[in-house]
Amino acid sequence: MGWAKNKGKKQNNRLYLTRVVPLSPDVWLPVFEGPMLAATKIWNSCVWHSREARKKGEKYPTESELKEKFKSYESWKQLHSQSSQAVVEEYFEAVRSYVKHRDNGHEEMRPPGFKHKTILRTITWKRQGFDYQEGQLILKLSRKLDNMTVHLPEGSDILKLPDGTVLKGVPVEVKVKAVYRKKKVIGLELHVTWDLGLVPVVLAGKVSAYDLNSPLVARASTEGSQQLIICRELLALIQYRNKIIAEFQQKMSRCKEGSRKWRALLAAKRDKLKKLDRRIKQLTNALTKLMAELDHDEDITFSVLGDLTDIRRKARTGDKNKKASQKINQLPFSQIEQQHAYKSLLKQVCPDKISESYSSQTCSRCGVRNKSYRVHRGLWRCRSCGAIIHADLNGVNGIIKNYLFGRCDMRQVLRLKPPEVYRWDKRYNKFVKVSPRAAA
Ligand SMILES: [Zn+2]
Known part of the structure; x- marks a missing residue:
């Protein structure tokens, strides 16, 4: 009961879980620092172009216009193209959320602004930006740079349910985040979002x-x-x-x-x-x-x-x-x-x-x-x-x-x-x- 109503809508029993793996900064910081700084540059370019448009009273640039414009930038080429695009998408997401909060009476909200150029921005890999096989995650950067292989802890892709069912997941999104304490980078984290498929639930019940x-x-x-x-x-x-x-x-x-x-x-x-x-x-x-x-x-x-x-x-x-x-x-x-x-x-x-x-x-x-x-x-x-x-x-x-x-x-x-x-x-x-x- 209640189930037929949901036909055609987003399935409610599809489970996504994000699991976090710490990455040793000694090994991984030298690898990711450059690309993360490049991501910060892309973000700042988004802010700059939006502010310029406002100053000159022009129309705000759209997501696709900025993506097209940035393609030739040096910082764009340091990341996998989907990861670079993700930064622009995140910027527009932040703008939308700002507008929404503003409309809802949160007058204190400010539009997304410049980040200091030394800040390490989170890198996001979408489906085409990485490969996965048997506990190994292969992350792609730009075409010029080598791919990174990260070994995940055993059982990272598995979830056992209360009834004993074992679900095996497929990674759908990967992020590398810098962990800050008192303005200093103290580590890196790998966030892997797993699609564990549909959780078997009874279709009638309490x-x-x-x-x-x-x-x-x-x-x-x-x-x-x-x-x-x-x-x-x-x-x-x-x-x-x-x-x-x-x-x-x-x-x-x-x-x-x-x-x-x-x-x-x-x-x-x-x-x-x-x-x-x-x-x-x-x-x-x-x-x-x-x-x-x-x-x-x-x-x-x-x-x-x-x-x-x-x-x-x-x-x-x-x-x-x-x-x-x-x-x-x-x-x-x-x-x-x-x-x-x-x-x-x-x-x-x-x-x-x-x-x-x-x-x-x-x-x-x-x-x-x-x-x-x-x-x-x-x-x-x-x-x-x-x-x-x-x-x-x-x-x-x-x-x-x-x-x-x-x-x-x-x-x-x-x-x-x-x-x-x-x-x-x-x-x-x-x-x-x-x-x-x-x-x-
Ligand atoms: Zn009554």
Whole structure:
């Protein structure tokens, strides 16, 4: 069930995993330093041409125009042509992401800028830029330079699933990254992304659903279980992060762009955000780990996230300030979505998404739709059937119906168990079960 809907769409149970292999800097730095510096040059050329166009009031150069122009450059020829092209693609990706953030009210974002010429830029190899055979990766640079052979640790291309199935992967993308500490290169890393193919999952079975509200994540399953995961700490970090960005932005707007003071502030801001982002990632990782464990314990087949995209689109039409604050103070949905997808697949659970359409305005017990029954953020009180339910649990039970039947305006068919509550415990750095009263 639910499977036929996905025909023709991107398959949800294809698993990609990136594995990291450290490379000894003594051996590999002399090899990759030149090409990595060349990649930095290509990046800077992209920035330069875009800025020139802006200065002269001309049309911005397109991706293909820049690729064509750079072909004759010396730095272009130091890399495999696909790797050189990848730098231009990454630049345009950064521009698109900048524009998107800007449109979403993140006024503090700056367009991608010049990198210092001594910075070692990550090199990316696409499919045609490398060969792979039996644990050996052959990386191609320019035609003039010799290919590099890297021996991967044994079992790099293999993954064993809980049911004993062994998947053999094919590498689809390779990156070499420089690792910096205190502005010094301390090592190199090889990142290999493996396509492990389709994970065998049962095509019918139990379903769980998640509603990602801030500060609560609500879960329900066709087994009738209901959980609330309190994510106040995560949301507080997100809000704190936005505050930091706004504060720095204000300070930086008072000094001249590029001045010594301005650069010092930029460095301090980056440093602060880096630490915060690590904390945020730790929490989202703990959250998605708990989600995967709950699904695994109930032998779930489809783990479904309520998709907020349509709700966000609605928010976009509202007034600007409201829109910005709504967008900003939310759980990091795409980060959670991505972690949820691969952690589910590792447990042979199929991740999926579904629109929340009306689930939060519909009574999950009797199926009557009435926005005003949501008395306040946390409480659903149905005046048709008298149900008094936690509003987020009401919503997530509606999402399950949306997924199973394509609509949620019908009576509850599942036997529900009493809700469980999880909250973050900083002593153990994980979410632990607490008494339901804690949710109030
Ligand atoms: Zn009702």
